[in-house]
Amino acid sequence: xxxxxxxxxxxxxxxxxxxxxxxxxxxxxxxxxxxxxxxxxxxxxxxxxxxxxxxxxxxxxxxxxxxxxxxxxxxxxxxxxxxxxxxxxxxxxxxxxxxxxxxxxxxxxxxxxxxxxxxxxxxxxxxxxxxxxxxxxxxxxxxxxxxxxxxxxxxxxxxxxxxxxxxxxxxxxxxxxxxxxxxxxxxxxxxxxxxxxxxxxxxxxxxxxxxxxxxxxxxxxxxxxxxxxxxxxxxxxxxxxxxxxxxxxxxxxxxxxxxxxxxxxxxxxxxxxxxxxxxxxxxxxxxxxxxxxxxxxxxxxxxxxxxxxxxxxxxxxxxxxxxxxxxxxxxxxxxxxxxxxxxxxxxxxxxxxxxxxxxxxxxxxxxxxxxxxxxxxxxxxxxxxxxxxxxxxxxxxxxxxxxxxxxxxxxxxxxxxxxxxxxxxxxxxxxxxxxxxxxxxxxxxxxxxxxxxxxxxxxxxxxxxxxxxxxxxxxxxxxxxxxxxxxxxxxxxxxxxxxxxxxxxxxxxxxxxxxxxxxxxxxxxxxxxxxxxxxxxxxxxxxxxxxxxxxx
Numbered sequence: 307x308x309x310x311x312x313x314x315x316x317x318x319x320x321x322x323x324x325x326x327x328x329x330x331x332x333x334x335x336x337x338x339x340x341x342x343x344x345x346x347x348x349x350x351x352x353x354x355x356x357x358x359x360x361x362x363x364x365x366x367x368x369x370x371x372x373x374x375x376x377x378x379x380x381x382x383x384x385x386x387x388x389x390x391x392x393x394x395x396x397x398x399x400x401x402x403x404x405x406x407x408x409x410x411x412x413x414x415x416x417x418x419x420x421x422x423x424x425x426x427x428x429x430x431x432x433x434x435x436x437x438x439x440x441x442x443x444x445x446x447x448x449x450x451x452x453x454x455x456x457x458x459x460x461x462x463x464x465x466x467x468x469x470x471x472x473x474x475x476x477x478x479x480x481x482x483x484x485x486x487x488x489x490x491x492x493x494x495x496x497x498x499x500x501x502x503x504x505x506x507x508x509x510x511x512x513x514x515x516x517x518x519x520x521x522x523x524x525x526x527x528x529x530x531x532x533x534x535x536x537x538x539x540x541x542x543x544x545x546x547x548x549x550x551x552x553x554x555x556x557x558x559x560x561x562x563x564x565x566x567x568x569x570x571x572x573x574x575x576x577x578x579x580x581x582x583x584x585x586x587x588x589x590x591x592x593x594x595x596x597x598x599x600x601x602x603x604x605x606x607x608x609x610x611x612x613x614x615x616x617x618x619x620x621x622x623x624x625x626x627x628x629x630x631x632x633x634x635x636x637x638x639x640x641x642x643x644x645x646x647x648x649x650x651x652x653x654x655x656x657x658x659x660x661x662x663x664x665x666x667x668x669x670x671x672x673x674x675x676x677x678x679x680x681x682x683x684x685x686x687x688x689x690x691x692x693x694x695x696x697x698x699x700x701x702x703x704x705x706x707x708x709x710x711x712x713x714x715x716x717x718x719x720x721x722x723x724x725x726x727x728x729x730x731x732x733x734x735x736x737x738x739x740x741x742x743x744x745x746x747x748x749x750x751x752x753x754x755x756x757x758x759x760x761x762x763x764x765x766x767x768x769x770x771x772x773x774x775x776x777x778x779x780x781x782x783x784x785x786x787x788x789x790x791x792x793x794x795x796x797x798x799x800x801x802x803x804x805x806x807x808x809x810x811x812x813x814x815x816x817x818x819x820x821x822x823x824x825x826x827x828x829x830x831x832x833x834x835x836x837x838x839x840x841x842x843x844x845x846x847x848x849x850x851x852x853x854x855x856x857x858x
Contacts, residue, residue, distance in 0.1 A: 334386065334407050334408055334409050334430045335358070335386040335387065335430070337403075337406070337407040338386065338387060338403050338404065338406075338407040338409055338432065339356075339358070339387065341399075341402070341403035341406050341407060342356065342399055342400070342403050345398075345399035345402055345403060346399055351392075351396075352396055352399070355389055355390045355391055355392060355396060355438075356387060356388075356389055357387065357388040357389075357390070358386065358387055358388075359384070359386075364388065367388050367390065367435070368384065368385070368388060368425070368433070370417075370437065370669065371414055371416060371417030371425070371435065371437060371484075371669075372417055372422070372425065372673070373416075373417050373418045373482070373670055373673055374420065374422060374673070374674075374675065374676055375673055375674055375675040375747070376422065376675050376676070376677070376750065377422035377425070377426055379747060382422070382426055383426050383427055383428055383431075385412070385425070385427075385431050385432055385433040386409065386430055386431065386432060387432040387433070388432070388433045388435055389432060389433065389434050389435065390435045390437055390438050391434065391436070391438065391439065392438045392439070394439070394512075394514065394520060394546055397434055397514055397518075397544055397546075398514065398518040400432060400434055401514065401516065401517075401518050401544070401824075402518060404432055404824075405516075405824060408430070409429075409430050409431055409432055410427055410429055410430070410431040410432075410826065410827075411431065411432055411433075411434055411544075411824075411825065412424055412425055412426070412427055412431055412432070412433050412434070412540075412827065413433075413434045413436065413486070413539075413540055413544050413545075414433055414434070414435045414436065414437075414484075415436045415455045415456050415484030415485065415486030415487045415488075415545070416456075416458060416482060416483045416484020416485075416486070416487060416488070417484070418480070418482070418483045418484065418487065418488075419487065419780060420677075420678050420779055420780045420781065421780045421781070421782050421828070421829075423540075423780065423827045423828060423829070424487065424540070427827070428789060429789060434544060435456075436454070436455045436456035436484070436486060437456050437668075438456060439454040439455060439456040439457075439546070439547075440454050440456040440457040440458070440461060441453075441454045441457070442454070442457050442461060442462055442465040444465050444466055444468070444469050444470075444552075446469045446470050446473065449473060449551065449552045449553075449554075450509065450549060450550060450551060450552060451465070451466065451475070451549070451550045451552060452547055452548070452549050452550075453485045453547060453548050453549075453550060454485070454486075454546065454547045455484065455485055455486025455487075455544075455545045455546055455547060455548070456484060456485075456486065457484070457485045458481060458482050458483065458484060458485070458668055459477045459478055459480065459481055459482075459483050459484075459485060459488065460481025460482065460651070460664075460665035460666060460667065461481075461665065461666055461668075462475060462477065462485060463475065463477075463481070463648055463651050463665055464648070464662055464663075464665040464666055466552060466648075467646070467647075467648035467662065470552075471557055471646060471647075471648075472554060472555055472556065472557060473552045473553070473554065473555065474497065474552065474553055474554075474555040474647045474648075475497075475504070475507070475550060475552055475553060476493075476494065476495055476497035476498065476500070476501040476502065476503065476504055476506075476507065476553060477489070477493055477494075477495050477504045478493055478494065478495045478504070479495050479496060479651070479654045479655050480655060480670075481651070481655060481657075481664075481665050481667070482667065482668060482669060482670045485548060486539065486545045486548075487539070487540075487545075487778075488504060488778065489504045489505050489508060489535070489548050489550075490505070490534055490535070490536070490537070490538055490539030490540070490545055491505075491536065491538055491728075491776075491777045491778035492504065492505045492535075492536040492726070492727075492728035492776070492777070492778060493505055493778065494712075495654075496591055496593075496616040496650070496654055497553065497555075497591075497616075497618075498591065498712070498714075498716075498717070498718060499586070499588050499590070499591045499713060499714070499715060499716030499717060499718065500553075500588045500589060500591075500618060500716060500717060501553045501717055502717040502718060502721055503536070503726075503728060504550075505535040505536045505726050505728060506535075506721065506725070506726065507550055507551040507552075507553065508535050508548050508549065508550060508551075509523075509549050509550070509551050510522055510523045510548075510549035511523060511526075511531065511534060511535075511545065511546075511547065511548050511549065512545075512546040512547040513526060513530070513534060513539065513542065513543040513544065513545055513546060514543050514544040514546060515542075515543045515819060515820070516543065516819070516820045516822070516824045516825065520546065521543075529811075529814075529815045529818070530542060530815055530818075530819055532726060532727070532811075532815070533727060533811075533812055533815040533816075533831075535726045535727070536726040536727035536728035536777075537726075537727035537777075537805065537808075537812045537815075537831065538777050538829075538830070538831065540825060540827065540830060541812070541816060541820075541825055541826070541830040541831040542815070542816065542819055542820060542825060542831075543819070543820070543825060555618060555647040556618055556619055556620075556647070557646070558619070558620050558644050558645070558646070559616060559617060559618055559619065559644070559645060559646070559647050559650050560615075560616075560617040560619065560620060560621045560624050560642050560643065560644050560645075561614075561615060561616055561617070561642070561643055561645065561650050561653050561654070562613075562614070562615050562637065562641045562642045562643070563612055563613070563614045563615075563641075564612070564613045564635055564636075564637060564641055565610050565611070565612045565613075566610070566611050566612075566613070566635075567599070567601060567602075567608045567609065567610050567611075568608050568609050568696065569601065569608060571634075572609060572610065572611040573689055573692055573693065573696075574634070574689075575611065575613075575634050575635060576594060576596070576611050576692060576711075577686065577687075577688075577689055577692060578632070578634045579592070579594060579613070579632070579711075580683070580686035580687065580735060580736070581686055582631055582632060583713035583715070583735070583736060584713050584714050584715030584716075584719075584734075584735050584736065585631070585715060586627070586631055586632075586713070586715070586716075587627055588716040588717065589617060589618035589619055590615065590617050590618075590624070590627060590628075591615060591616055591617075591713055591716075592613055592614070592615040592632070592713060593613075593614055593615070593710060593711060593712050593713060594611055594612065594613055594614075594710070594711040595610075595611070595612040595614065595708055595709070595710055595711075596609065596610070596611055596695070596699070596708060596709040596710075596711070597609070597610055597612075597699070597706075597707070597708040597709075598610075598699045598700065598704060598707070607700060609696045609699055613635055614654070616650050616654060618647075620644055621639060621642045621644055624642065625637065625639060625642070645659070648662060648665075649662075651665065652664065652665070674743045674744065674745060675743065675744045675745065675746075675747065675749075675750060675753075676741055676742060676743045676744070677741070677742055677753065677754045677757050678739065678740060678741040678742075678757075678779055678781070679739075679740045679757060679761050679775075679779070679781050679783070680737065680738065680739055680740070680775050680776045680779040680781070681737070681738040681740075681761075681764055681768040681769065681773070681774075681775075682730055682734045682736075682737055682738070682768060682769045682774050683734065683735050683736050683737075683738060683767065683768055683769075684733055684734055684735060684768075684769060685735070685767075686735065687767045691766075691767050694763060695709070695760070695763075695764075698756075698759065698760050698763060701756060703752045703753055703755065703756035704742065704756055705742055705743065705744050705749075705753055705756075706742070706743045706744070707740070707741065707742040707743070707753075707756070707757065707760075708740075708741055709738055709739065709740050709741075710738070710739040710741075711736050711737070711738055712736055712737040712738075712739065713735070713736050714734045714735060714736055714737065715735075718731050718732070718734070719731065719732045720732075723806065723807070723808070724807070724808055724811075727805050727808045727811075727812055728776075728777075728805075728808075729774075729805055729806040729807070729808050730774060730776065734769075737776070738764070738768070739779060740757055740760060740761065741757075742754075742756060742757045758783065761783075772802050772803045772806070773803065774803050774804070774806065775800075775803045775804055776804065777804045777805075777829075780829060782828055782829065784799070784800045784803050785797075785799035785800030785801075785803070785829075786800065786828040786829060787826070787827075787828055787829065787830065787832060791823055791832065791835055792832045792835075793832075793835060794813060794832065794834050794835070797809075797813075797831070797832045800829055801813075801831065804829075809831075812831045813831060813832065813833065813834050814834070815831075816831045816832065816833045816834075817833040817834045820833065821833050
């Protein structure tokens with residue numbers, strides 16, 4: 307009969323495991339630093355961008371780009387080394403030495419990864435933080451821009467506006483998001499209905515592959531170029547820079563935000579919005595924020611729907627469009643403000659209008675704990691369904707939760723699902739972005755459980771077979787890889803939710819460019835492996851295409 311271990315033996319076991327783990331980490335750490343010293347040919351400049359826990363600046367460098375306090379706790383796994391290269395060439399020895407010492411690499415451009423995968427890992431790892439690679443070169447005549455991966459979106463918009471009042475870029479609304487990760491996941495903002503995704507406008511790129519080679523579109527080939535525009539660059543190498551095609555915007559745009567509570571007929575207005583928002587003129591995008599507020603009438607809790615819009619034109623053209631298409635909202639001229647497109651970047655994100663310099667801020671003002679999820683809606687949700695959402699927002703654990711409804715249609719209906727890896731195009735009325743925020747670590751479990759319950763409730767109303775998701779709103783709840791190598795079947799659990807049928811081609815590209823699966827994380831695209839007779843993985847080599855097709 308097996309004996310139950312006592313507390314002393316359990317404690318001893320834990321201490322032994324911890325000691326062994328620490329010893330392994332220390333050995334890998336020392337091997338990596340020694341390798342870096344040799345590979346850098348005694349170049350003292352590399353030492354200026356290497357940080358270990360012994361450096362006084364280590365924690366400040368680590369925490370500078372952390373945008374979710376869930377991953378800034380004492381128990382969060384920390385990197386053994388942080389590298390902040392000031393030149394692309396300083397990344398090559400990091401890749402070589404990480405392979406030699408058995409460490410993983412996590413690449414961080416802005417730190418907005420919802421699950422912290424760009425700066426955390428359960429195995430020994432080094433962070434390559436691209437914070438210093440943020441050069442932006444705008445060519446107004448050619449309507450293009452080269453943007454290094456560490457540049458923030460706010461910086462990009464600012465540099466475009468410095469040179470032109472009539473050029474913009476269809477990226478996200480948060481100015482501190484890094485260009486490297488945002489665009490590699492697809493990326494979208496208020497110009498989505500007019501111009502589609504950020505990744506739709508990439509015309510060249512620079513990436514460092516697993517062998518330390520720097521490749522552009524011509525040398526990487528069209529398969530890899532396809533994969534990194536929406537397939538998540540971290541699976542394939544280190545994204546260094548993007549060449550972007552800029553888009554035309556008018557001298558004058560119009561914005562508005564109109565809020566309606568349940569007492570002001572919000573349920574009926576939201577229901578109506580579902581039927582028409584995707585059919586609006588391409589120049590018009592009206593998104594909806596749903597949140598719990600206190601009623602101005604009696605102070606009781608109610609639900610507020612805030613309809614926020616960017617219109618690519620003046621108010622005189624907007625008002626007739628809204629009156630014809632969406633009279634239920636009751637938009638008035640005094641609700642609208644005309645401004646430059648660059649000013650709308652401030653307005654949409656809730657920054658004060660005035661100096662554009664705020665777009666150059668590289669850190670977010672209010673970093674909190676949060677958990678987020680995403681869904682896609684193909685059929686309008688009934689009033690009963692909406693009222694079920696309101697009921698859950700009244701729960702105490704909802705805290706400061708919100709849902710954002712982003713309309714589709716327009717350009718998104720015109721691009722093929724396989725044009726780039728991002729597949730969520732025609733057939734979607736809108737996207738739902740769920741988020742719950744809180745301020746105390748002790749409250750994490752109950753708020754995360756709340757958003758998971760809401761997500762479960764929404765299952766009948768959203769996409770099915772699979773219930774799809776968006777890689778830029780990463781969610782580890784939908785499935786994860788093994789810590790080592792992962793089978794195609796296991797990775798498909800989450801892979802098809804992000805990429806649908808495009809996941810197959812992503813795995814093929816990965817198998818060609820990184821067969822050893824060096825660039826990996828909990829939701830990285832794996833190469834295709836088969837099982838050997840002794841139960842171990844075996845890379846299929848040159849035969850993978852034929853075997854992959856028959857397996858699939």
